[in-house]
Amino acid sequence: MMKAALLYGPGDIRIETVKDPEIGPDDILVKVKACGICGSDLHVFKTAGLEALQNPIILGHEFSGEVASIGNKVQGLNVGDRVFGTGYRNCGTCLWCRQGQTFRCPNPTVPGEGLPGAFAEYVVVPNPMPGQMLFHMEEGMEWEEAAIIEPLAVAAHAVRRARLETKDKVVILGGGMIGLNILQLARAMGVSTVIVSEPSLLRRNTASKLGASHVANPTREYIAESVGTATGDEMADVVFECSGTSIALKQSPQLLRPYGRLIQVGMFEDEIKLEPEFMSLMFQFKNITWRGSGGQRWDMALEQLRTGQIRTRELITKRYGLDDIGKAMISQLDTELSIKVMIVFP
Numbered sequence: 001m002m003k004a005a006l007l008y009g010p011g012d013i014r015i016e017t018v019k020d021p022e023i024g025p026d027d028i029l030v031k032v033k034a035c036g037i038c039g040s041d042l043h044v045f046k047t048a049g050l051e052a053l054q055n056p057i058i059l060g061h062e063f064s065g066e067v068a069s070i071g072n073k074v075q076g077l078n079v080g081d082r083v084f085g086t087g088y089r090n091c092g093t094c095l096w097c098r099q100g101q102t103f104r105c106p107n108p109t110v111p112g113e114g115l116p117g118a119f120a121e122y123v124v125v126p127n128p129m130p131g132q133m134l135f136h137m138e139e140g141m142e143w144e145e146a147a148i149i150e151p152l153a154v155a156a157h158a159v160r161r162a163r164l165e166t167k168d169k170v171v172i173l174g175g176g177m178i179g180l181n182i183l184q185l186a187r188a189m190g191v192s193t194v195i196v197s198e199p200s201l202l203r204r205n206t207a208s209k210l211g212a213s214h215v216a217n218p219t220r221e222y223i224a225e226s227v228g229t230a231t232g233d234e235m236a237d238v239v240f241e242c243s244g245t246s247i248a249l250k251q252s253p254q255l256l257r258p259y260g261r262l263i264q265v266g267m268f269e270d271e272i273k274l275e276p277e278f279m280s281l282m283f284q285f286k287n288i289t290w291r292g293s294g295g296q297r298w299d300m301a302l303e304q305l306r307t308g309q310i311r312t313r314e315l316i317t318k319r320y321g322l323d324d325i326g327k328a329m330i331s332q333l334d335t336e337l338s339i340k341v342m343i344v345f346p
Ligand SMILES: [Zn+2]
Pocket: 038, 039, 040, 061, 062, 150, 151, 154
């Protein structure tokens, strides 16, 4: 038997003892050592529907841990290996899977998003794909350090989706974990103008420390004006929308130059109503490309980490044991006090 955090409905998370997970031939079992709370975990924590009551959800996909057992078809891993990553199981039957392009599968499931996640003593990682979705920790790397690489990989994917270039002027709407990592990646690439718009003082201060050329408080300032001042009225080449709020989204076309790129990273919780003015400014007057970003670029994240230019550890603002996961969720919701909250295991 093991301890796990079960989500029964909005805000209703309970620690219970459940059966030890069983593994199939393509799976491994990982003894969890650290797991970060992601924006997408919070999203489910707040919005979990009625189904959760019948089938409580175990969240958590940003984890590191020790391999405890291995299915007989799995290669490249041993019991006792220190690993991090996100397990990923593609559907195996869609057009893309049948062609071997499993990364394009429209129905993948990962621990915490469709499969039981890592807010538990043990997590099953299906189809671990060592070196692609699951990685060995380097000598001397700590559990928390490893668990915090996933959001960097998400940010790396967004930077890739933007086809970011050094000469670009960048605006980041939302200075949470992903926004702050996009900032760091852009700075590491040599991008000099990076404006971060974020209501939380803690997150704005962190953005300044991490190299933002400008920070702005959207509750106090007219962001289009701040971006105009910062760019000599040329406006931004790229906006990364990382907040998932309609206010931020609707500002975006005003912040962009014609032919600019709007990269959608944040997840929305409320319905958004897009007025005709927004649509015509976006598409007719400014020829803006609005591009989605979901997924990870692990290779790029690991490469950037090795350069030593990226700071992730100091983004961890608080740590809790699994028993206190309810408190941890509340703490992660408070953007004035937290950036990344970690669940740590003995
Ligand atoms: Zn995540």
